[in-house]
Amino acid sequence: MRRILIKAAYDGTDYHGWQEAENAETIAGNINRALKRLTGEDIEVMGASRTDAGVHAKGNLAVFDTLSTIPSDRFSYALNTCLPSDIRILSSKEVPPDFHFKNIKTEKTYLYRIILTDIPDPLRIRYAWDISFDLDIEKMRLGASFLMGEHDFKSFCSVHTDARTTVREISHISVEKEEDEIRIWVRGYGFLYNMVRIITGTLVEIGRGKRRPEDIPGILDALDRRKAGPTAPPNGLTLIQIVMDQEAIRDVKL
């Protein structure tokens, strides 16, 4: 039995998220089906991040176990021949049999794209949230700065969570603007359910003037989801990459 680590990119628009579910097309469900076709085995792929319905990824990671003789680095090519074109396996590699994401420190990078427009752009609407009012980018930047570092992010977590602790660390957050597009970059060690989307919804309310940047510390202190802004729509969010702690994974590199 070998454990294989894969890196996956996908357009989440037409999927009910990563996690396999009955009567729903999911990313994991499609990968499991492709693995069945390739190996004949009933394999359940385990994702490093269970992205929500409509959320995209440029580099999610996942592992699975197999008895097949397909060379580890050829699984990506083989899987791509069995997957729809909006899901691609970018690479594959064997990892130790005890490899598990929960034992490894990972830094995840998310990008949330917003377009400022009265009429949604059909060429970007799959990948961005269209907003028809102006946003004060400087206020959004100031608000974001209060989220840097380690905090209890309970207020920025959907109530449907089963996380043991809601303390997380954001190692980088920035708000960029280029023409009519705003890009919110968030990097950190572990994220809570809907955390980046709630951060985005709150920063948009700040940019719109409904809240002040200085309200963020109070929202964090409240430990109450109702104190933060709305959950931004999923289509604007992309999981860009997951970097694993090098010591933990020894010579494994994707």
Add this chain to the structure above:
Amino acid sequence: MRRILIKAAYDGTDYHGWQEAENAETIAGNINRALKRLTGEDIEVMGASRTDAGVHAKGNLAVFDTLSTIPSDRFSYALNTCLPSDIRILSSKEVPPDFHFKNIKTEKTYLYRIILTDIPDPLRIRYAWDISFDLDIEKMRLGASFLMGEHDFKSFCSVHTDARTTVREISHISVEKEEDEIRIWVRGYGFLYNMVRIITGTLVEIGRGKRRPEDIPGILDALDRRKAGPTAPPNGLTLIQIVMDQEAIRDVKL
């Protein structure tokens, strides 16, 4: 009877091109159906550019005639309520009843996107041609420079054309590279059928080393489609904008 000019943006992926056709979803067909719902009239919208199946637009233009009392500038909003989200009407305005694209000099700007990648990126594949070999950008630029200005572009026109003359003028052509993406910008007064896609296919062969940049003048002189490169796939092509000669259209502006 009023003549209304509209500007349309669309993701062409799921459509069989602009032109209405039986048993096929088209851009014009959807706009005609939306106009029928709004006005009750059987209206045929006339496009400035009949984009091919799979080709996108950020600013195609079209006109239609109507007896309805909907204010001219409200047609865009009204139409968007009846159209699928991958087709958006960006603006609408009344034009003189004798307005017709064939009487107006228009400058069209096209963008062709190429991604250099072994594995297609699911987040860009709808809008770009994925190529797995390296391209020499400097050679492509040199090749493109020979296409500038007025030429007989018969060699760069699909044989299925009904154009009276194949002489056209390219006012701007450039090849940009940013990270793993190559962007070919082409601007000109009127284009032949598949012209930008054949130019792209030929420049890619130059970039790959299968042809030399200096071959372009000979290809033009041959007046023979078989001398140029292949037709690049439609998904990489976007009609960015159409600028109408200001004198011809008087105070009409979209």
